[in-house]
Amino acid sequence: MIRLRLFAGCVLILFINVPAAAIAAEPSDPESAIRRMVRANAEKDLPTLSRLMAHDADIISYAVAGRKYIGWTELENGMREEFINSQKLEIPIHELRVWTKGDVAWYAMELDYIRYVAEGSELKRTVLPMRETGVLERRNGKWQLLSWHESFRSAQSGGPFASPPAPSGPAHE
Known part of the structure; x- marks a missing residue:
């Protein structure tokens, strides 16, 4: 009985010393992992992105932009630069569909990438x-x-894929 209490006490001490955020932060399914990545991007949280x-x-x-x-x-360097150049990011997800087969998952998502940049004061x-598609794999139990x-x-206004303006009157031969 004493050994059981000692073991239970040791387990309790281990869990008390592990931050609750660390336990809750590990996504257990692909959709949670995707949502956590989007949130980490908005929060400019490169360590979490690196882990996921x-x-x-x-x-x-x-x-985008080629x-x-x-x-x-390369991705880490690009993200660092974006995080430095933007004052604030908001990334609301409008639609997310996820499919899973074994240890592989793929998704299609629509979101807005809202970027705030300082211009003067x-x-x-x-x-x-945005639209995004991607592939995840479960490695060592983590997506x-x-x-x-x-x-x-x-198409972005004035961008390379913007449609030409429609003719305003009848065409003349």
Whole structure:
């Protein structure tokens, strides 16, 4: 009986000394991992992103504006630069669908990437309506993002894919 109490006391001390946030922070399913990554991005939390993303050197991911990242190091550098250049980020998810088969999951998501940048003494707010797809793999019991691809939900005004203005009157031959 004394051994059982001693063991229970040791287990209790172990759990008391582990922060509750550390226990709750590990996503147990792919959707929770994706939502945690989006939140970490908005919070500029690079350590959490690093933990939730695979560090394979040959993984390729694509971002808007033609950006291509090969491996974790390139992505980490790009994220650091974005975090430095933006004063604040908000990333509300509008739609998220996740499919799972064994230790692999894939998703399709629509979100807004809201970026605040200092212009003089004011903050300029830019909303980028985004679509994102990606693949996760469960490694050692933890879901990690392997690769992703993002694009705009609609053509950006004045961007390379913007439609030309419609003719205003009948065409003349």
